[in-house]
Amino acid sequence: MAGALIGHLKQQPEGLYHQQQLGGSIHSDGNVRPVLGDQGDFHSFTLSQRFALRGTNVRVLEIAPPWVDTNLVYRSRDPRAMQLDPFIAETMAQRHPRQK
Numbered sequence: 553m554a555g556a557l558i559g560h561l562k563q564q565p566e567g568l569y570h571q572q573q574l575g576g577s578i579h580s581d582g583n584v585r586p587v588l589g590d591q592g593d594f595h596s597f598t599l600s601q602r603f604a605l606r607g608t609n610v611r612v613l614e615i616a617p618p619w620v621d622t623n624l625v626y627r628s629r630d631p632r633a634m635q636l637d638p639f640i641a642e643t644m645a646q647r648h649p650r651q652k
Contacts, residue, residue: 554601558610567610570647571598573617615643 554569561567573594595614602612621633 558601558605561610562608565609567608568647569601569605569610569612570615571601571613572615613646615646617643 558567558569561569571594595616598612598614605612617634617639619630619633620636620639621628621630622636
């Protein structure tokens, strides 16, 4: 799928290839467990894409979210977790940087 998208993005004035990591995987028992091997593979793939697309009009953005308090499994309301609204705002700011 990445290959099909990149060809299209290269034809645009400004392309953004955005990949989002998950902080964990949800299993059939409802528990969330980290998937560190997959995250390393994902990051390596992102770095390869960034290297391959250097010098083009396509920007590669990798989002590796912190612990975000969502309703995906349950809402913890733990003060250590990032709240959803600030996470969304920060992510969108990275996707659409302000012009200087």
